[in-house]
Amino acid sequence: MNLNIALLPGDGIGPEVLDQAVKCLQAVEETFNHNFTYKEASVGAIAIDKTGTPLPKKTLDLCKNADAVLFGAIGDPKYDNNPTVKVRPEQGLLQLRKELGLYTNIRPVKVFSTLIEKSPLKEEIITNTDFTIYRELTGGIYFGEKKVNESGTIASDLCEYSEKEISRIAHMAFKASKNRNNKLTLVDKANVLESSRLWRRVVSKIGESYPEVLLEFLFVDNAAMQIILNPSQFDVILTENMFGDIISDESSVIGGSIGLLPSASIGDERALFEPIHGSYPQATGKNIANPIASILSAAMLLEHFGLFEEAMSVREAVDKSLRKGVVTSDLDETSKYGTDHVGDFIADNIVDNPDDFNM
């Protein structure tokens, strides 16, 4: 297969982890005889430094002309505690999601059996955790009207949703549930928010066309608690933009490191793949960041194009690195392996017929 992939390394550890994902894709090309081309462009703080804008037109055009986008990370602390800045790196990613129409963000949460003891939660709580968050990505409070009064003493962000925005992601989430364990949990705040009540109405109606899927509703505060108390109860979680942002970081704790969680952002025409973690500025350039979230994002890219065996071989190679302890220091404080070494190990272990588990 020929694929034209746009690479957006972004800020902080983004370039380091993205390099490892590309190594793995190149190993897949060689092993399975594909032909991927890669074109790189800047986004985020680094793009602001170079061009004054976090999403230069050149970058957006490259993404629009690519089959898929592989994204590193975004954000720089120099913007975080400065409320007066007008242009922020994050706007680059938000604008990109909007411009590419990536309304569904898929974030799988799974516990690797080899990492059970890395979790701060008890083994009996986290065993069998395997759920996927469907986070709405181009609407809600992230994109609603923002206002600040003249004296800068009152500010507001509007959380608005339309039936159309809810139903297109709801169908994707119901379909995903059908292919998994037939359970869908809508997370909202319908006891307080009108927009959440619209979500409930729309999702309940759509649920009638998926009678095999058990539909449940959970208020977001309760959901935050349930995710930590009993994560294995979940199969597919459907939620709006900001709730999804918050509960996905929370969920990453279950598996022991946020450095493990990939995501896919899908629209009707385009797709982008990125780790859920941020730019981890303290680790930048130190070769210590965990590349697995980025590598698993590349695996999701392969699956998106129907390259299931290829994706499986990447996953098996990741499993092997975890089994053999070829991991970064977030997973083992005594580890002597850096980001690039872990990437090399995983890329080298991408094979057509993955080794059996005893190798």
Ligand code: IPM
């Ligand atoms: C994420 C990130 C982004 C978000 C930021 C960087 C804008 O936290 O992808 O989860 O809030 O969506």
Ligand code: MN
């Ligand atoms: Mn986030």
